[in-house]
Amino acid sequence: MKKGKGYLIPGHFDEYIEEAKRFHGFAAPGLLVGGFMVSKAIKHFPAGVLYEVLCETSKCLPDAVQLLTPCTIGNGRLRIISLGRFALSLFNKDTGSGVRVFPNPAKVESWEELNAWYTKLQTKHEQDLSLLISQIKQAGEEILEQQPIRVKPEVYRKISRGPIVLCPVCKETFPAAVGSSCLAWQGKSPYVA
Amino acid sequence: MKKGKGYLIPGHFDEYIEEAKRFHGFAAPGLLVGGFMVSKAIKHFPAGVLYEVLCETSKCLPDAVQLLTPCTIGNGRLRIISLGRFALSLFNKDTGSGVRVFPNPAKVESWEELNAWYTKLQTKHEQDLSLLISQIKQAGEEILEQQPIRVKPEVYRKISRGPIVLCPVCKETFPAAVGSSCLAWQGKSPYVA
Numbered sequence: 343m344k345k346g347k348g349y350l351i352p353g354h355f356d357e358y359i360e361e362a363k364r365f366h367g368f369a370a371p372g373l374l375v376g377g378f379m380v381s382k383a384i385k386h387f388p389a390g391v392l393y394e395v396l397c398e399t400s401k402c403l404p405d406a407v408q409l410l411t412p413c414t415i416g417n418g419r420l421r422i423i424s425l426g427r428f429a430l431s432l433f434n435k436d437t438g439s440g441v442r443v444f445p446n447p448a449k450v451e452s453w454e455e456l457n458a459w460y461t462k463l464q465t466k467h468e469q470d471l472s473l474l475i476s477q478i479k480q481a482g483e484e485i486l487e488q489q490p491i492r493v494k495p496e497v498y499r500k501i502s503r504g505p506i507v508l509c510p511v512c513k514e515t516f517p518a519a520v521g522s523s524c525l526a527w528q529g530k531s532p533y534v535a
Numbered sequence: 536m537k538k539g540k541g542y543l544i545p546g547h548f549d550e551y552i553e554e555a556k557r558f559h560g561f562a563a564p565g566l567l568v569g570g571f572m573v574s575k576a577i578k579h580f581p582a583g584v585l586y587e588v589l590c591e592t593s594k595c596l597p598d599a600v601q602l603l604t605p606c607t608i609g610n611g612r613l614r615i616i617s618l619g620r621f622a623l624s625l626f627n628k629d630t631g632s633g634v635r636v637f638p639n640p641a642k643v644e645s646w647e648e649l650n651a652w653y654t655k656l657q658t659k660h661e662q663d664l665s666l667l668i669s670q671i672k673q674a675g676e677e678i679l680e681q682q683p684i685r686v687k688p689e690v691y692r693k694i695s696r697g698p699i700v701l702c703p704v705c706k707e708t709f710p711a712a713v714g715s716s717c718l719a720w721q722g723k724s725p726y727v728a
Contacts, residue, residue, distance in 0.1 A: 347557065364540065365601070366610050373609065396725060405609025408558070408601070415608050415615065416566065416598025417559050422608065423725050425718040426696065426710045431726075442726075444707055461708065462699050492727040503619065506655050514637055515654065517619045525618040532589060532616050533624075533635075534685040 347412060350381040355479050361409050371459050371471075372402025372428070374478045375485075379403070379443045380410045382483045383432040386441040394435045396493060398425040418500065428460075431491050438493040446487040453477045453485065540605060543574040548672050554602050564652050564664075565595025565621070567671045568678075572596070572636045573603045575676045576625040579634040587628045589686060591618040611693065621653075624684050631686040639680040646670045646678065 351358055358377050359369045366373055387393050395413045397403045400422045404415065407430065413419035419435070433440030450460045456477040458464040503517040509524040516524035526533075544551055551570050555562045580586050588606045590596045593615050597608065600623065606612035612628070626633030643653045649670045651657040696710040702717040709717035719726075 366607055367605050402609045405607050412560050414559055414598050416595045427707050494725055494727055497725040514620050532687055532690040534687055
């Protein structure tokens with residue numbers, strides 16, 4: 343197994359749990375289900391084909407992607423579009439074509455503890471975490487569905503931000519294309535003035 | 536050194552380069568400068584104080600945070616607000632108070648190769664990568680500035696998404712609060728129909 347990247351979950355579940363704790367802080371159920379989702383999607387791509395990833399939620403799933411694939415938020419090969427669906431897509435970086443993987447609620451239903459987590463019927467406090475993890479491991483890819491997708495070009499194409507200049511207000515650099523001052527000084531600052 | 540988390544860059548630069556290659560794919564200059572930025576900001580927090588992170592760009596910087604702190608995109612302790620500034624803030628998760636760290640362009644200027652990278656005066660092709668990396672290592676925290684900040688409550692407070700329900704169109708789960716069908720079926724799908 344390549345340390346931290348490029349392995350598939352089936353057969354490496356316990357190692358993945360350790361990696362998840364180290365990176366994410368704990369072996370969150372979403373990260374474990376996400377691991378099987380990545381493993382299923384990855385099989386769609388022959389070795390050597392460069393793919394990128396789109397996550398439809400920011401919860402847990404992006405960390406499964408960052409642990410198991412070369413795609414990270416910081417290297418631009420992982421995008422998050424928060425649609426609130428627990429789904430991810432891997433797609434060819436040049437064509438946008440690929441595969442979307444998600445849990446099928448009808449299949450999840452037959453695993454009681456897993457279903458209670460997936461449908462948020464239980465609070466974290468009510469969860470039997472060890473039963474939940476063992477059901478995730480047993481169910482594996484069985485609860486997952488996949489479908490072919492094509493990502494819209496405007497979503498996957500990388501656009502250069504062009505030259506950068508000094509902001510006349512904060513004296514830091516910013517992409518000139520956004521205007522005469524940086525976005526923070528155009529009212530988008532996340533800080534209390 | 537704790538594997539991959541919780542160490543400071545000064546004194547561990549070469550190990551960090553290896554971690555960066557493994558996680559990010561290569562030791563990108565932004566990831567290396569970002570490592571010093573995280574190391575500087577982290578000193579502001581006594582051990583045991585839970586902090587979260589805000590990155591003002593999605594380029595490189597979030598990966599430095601994910602490698603060196605417990606905060607990741609998937610565990611919700613790292614936020615990205617794309618302002619196009621190469622800056623990050625660490626803040627107390629309960630109060631929003633913390634510290635913002637950024638390269639000071641006036642100080643970067645005295646390092647020729649570093650300045651050419653920072654101001655995008657060179658293409659990647661023209662870069663002398665080994666000189667650039669050695670200047671980043673030598674400059675370290677010397678080129679950085681820090682300022683106290685308070686993150687707006689609406690930015691850092693976590694809001695529960697409430698119950699989830701089945702989308703009548705795609706039959707997947709989504710947060711009921713967003714409407715009668717999921718966001719993808721409200722026109723926000725990133726996929727070609």
